[in-house]
Amino acid sequence: MVDIATRVYNHKWKIDPIVRSLIDTDFYKLLMCQSVFRNKPDTNVTFSLINRTKDIRLAELVDEGELREQLDHIRSLSLSRGESTFLRGNTFYGKRQMFRPDFMEWFEGFRMPAYHLDKRDGQYELTFEGKWPEVMLWEIPALSVLMELRSRAVLKDMGRFELQVLYARAMTRLWEKVERLQGVQDLRLADFGTRRRHSFMWQDWCVQAMQEGLGDKFVGTSNCLIAMRREVEAIGTNAHELPMVYSALAGDDADLKQAPYKVLADWQEEHDGNLRIILPDTYGTDGFLSDAPDWLAGWTGIRIDSGDPAEGSERAIKWWTSRGEDPREKLVIFSDGLDVEKIVELQAQFDGRVRVSFGWGTLLTNDFRGLVPGDALAPFSLVCKAVSANGRPTVKLSDNPRKAMGPAAEIERYKRVFDLGAQEELEVVV
């Protein structure tokens, strides 16, 4: 029996909104937002969409009107009462009231700020300018909207059974990954796939499949809305945007050199335990660790997000040992370009030597490679980054020169200040 009212209601939709909640975003954006709201509320920043996969001509695939409708819909969202109750009342990382009342009051009144949209050379130029705590919240929904509109563009001419079989194939592929991971001892794995997911519903399916298939090995999701709905842990700590903006704001080279540590000093005032995770690669991991103050060695762990992951982990182990810390008590979180075989390999290499954890992103929530003609659903490398702060350009170097960004002269300056030597070029998976 069809529920007539539901059918009629569905038919009234003007659009099928992709992002339907302000907390359909990565949990760490909210943690960082609170930190920024406290420490740098008046900084002006610009975020900008960057499609590193130039041969995917997004502006030809995705209709501008549809994109505007989706972005406008996000601007109409506000925190619902239940979402607010969840953020205020839930235990995150073992802590009650993770979000302070002053931040929650601000967030309850929050609406997404304006966006600027243009087309150039087959790509969208999508930028967001304004106060840092507001603008930064565009990153994840902007990426999810573009990823899903691209999926929809590819799917729109497919037949009903062709579609069902497409998802059947994707489900089968994911489940084979889950089955492979079931045998991995001591595995701790989280979903980090919000930003480049195939679609919201697909990410939600992936999370539930991992809940059933992996049990305790699945430790949670970075997606705050899905964490709430599926009653799993919300996972995430901090990202490159913090040192990038702090560094752009630095008055001189001496300030610049200290900026990445200042970020973590601010972070330390608010967070402890498993939230004290170092992200060391913004301007090169080697220099960051060797010049780091001793208090940082006391932090819980490190997240390895670029460069060769095994090397990065060995480097961290050596550093902890040199600072008199026991690596076996430290947490290493791998989060760059992971897929099952790499996870299995890294777990085997480091289990017992450190506490290992994985943040599995794009190849969890968007592995549609090879499933349609022309590989038109393969994930691609779309990012949305802070490109300037108070009028000054940001720079990111990372442990892979292909991930470097910023004006050439500034990149050179940063390389000099942070004493960055030769780096190995690695393919950017997604």
Next chain:
Amino acid sequence: MVDIATRVYNHKWKIDPIVRSLIDTDFYKLLMCQSVFRNKPDTNVTFSLINRTKDIRLAELVDEGELREQLDHIRSLSLSRGESTFLRGNTFYGKRQMFRPDFMEWFEGFRMPAYHLDKRDGQYELTFEGKWPEVMLWEIPALSVLMELRSRAVLKDMGRFELQVLYARAMTRLWEKVERLQGVQDLRLADFGTRRRHSFMWQDWCVQAMQEGLGDKFVGTSNCLIAMRREVEAIGTNAHELPMVYSALAGDDADLKQAPYKVLADWQEEHDGNLRIILPDTYGTDGFLSDAPDWLAGWTGIRIDSGDPAEGSERAIKWWTSRGEDPREKLVIFSDGLDVEKIVELQAQFDGRVRVSFGWGTLLTNDFRGLVPGDALAPFSLVCKAVSANGRPTVKLSDNPRKAMGPAAEIERYKRVFDLGAQEELEVVV
């Protein structure tokens, strides 16, 4: 939004009925039933379930109470008004009023007769005794019920996502078959998979997937209910049960020798065109064809249901040629143990030499091979056959001695009467 009434209604179900309509059966059973109703209405027959796959101990897998509930439910069914209108008004094989008014009146008042159920050696003994036109209608629903109860028994401990992935895998497999067949020129393919389907819903899915994926290459389904609902052709002509019962009723060896031709003489009075299909293998194809009266060579085609299919087709071509018929105008229907590779091979071998058509059964609607541990969902060889008529045993020989059935002494007599020489043993696929 959940439709509350639907949810509550669903929760009231005492059982989840497998067969919900008297026309959820093979179309040819209805054609044969009408023929029997006209020519042999008072013959007493016994049908009996036979599980040729002895290592599947059905009585241990399937609960007797559940089986009785399902069979009792079938006994509560009667032809609905819409079903009756469909049978009376639809065009089958290009003919209006395929079903005569006297038959339809009888069928509208029809209820399934009693069944007898026992257990022995881990198997169910399920028999049906009574008037031939009534008892014969048990064959297909009895088989579908047992096949689906076995599926349910295997599925009942699986998790929600495990189940979804199981069907995802089965869908992917079927779709790969469809994609393989899309490239086969002049293909004409029908679903013959009712009797050994994984489940009703799965058969219905398979039919719809073939409609979308194969277009005109998919010519219809043997399932009368699905043909009605999905608006495709109902396909099927006649089966071994007719010559088996006619032969059992024969007074002496001379009568016996003529019985298979008498069946077709009766059939010819009612049907023409594509319904004049010879099923020659009941007592050996060679003898049947060489002794056949000339009017049979004028029939439209032949169905090859045992033995090596290519040999069977060559034999038919030779026979038509020897009788002055042009094989290119004749129809050869392959229907035994087909899967994609065999279909592709036979089509390549005979396309252009005869008109080729395929009735694809078990490996269309029940290819769950290898999808669960212990291969517990693999199809198996379950049949339900007329074993006696007016107290005399029936015999089937076929072109594969492994498919022979009947008392040993009677088999010897039939072999002598029908002059059956040495036969090649072939594996019974399903």
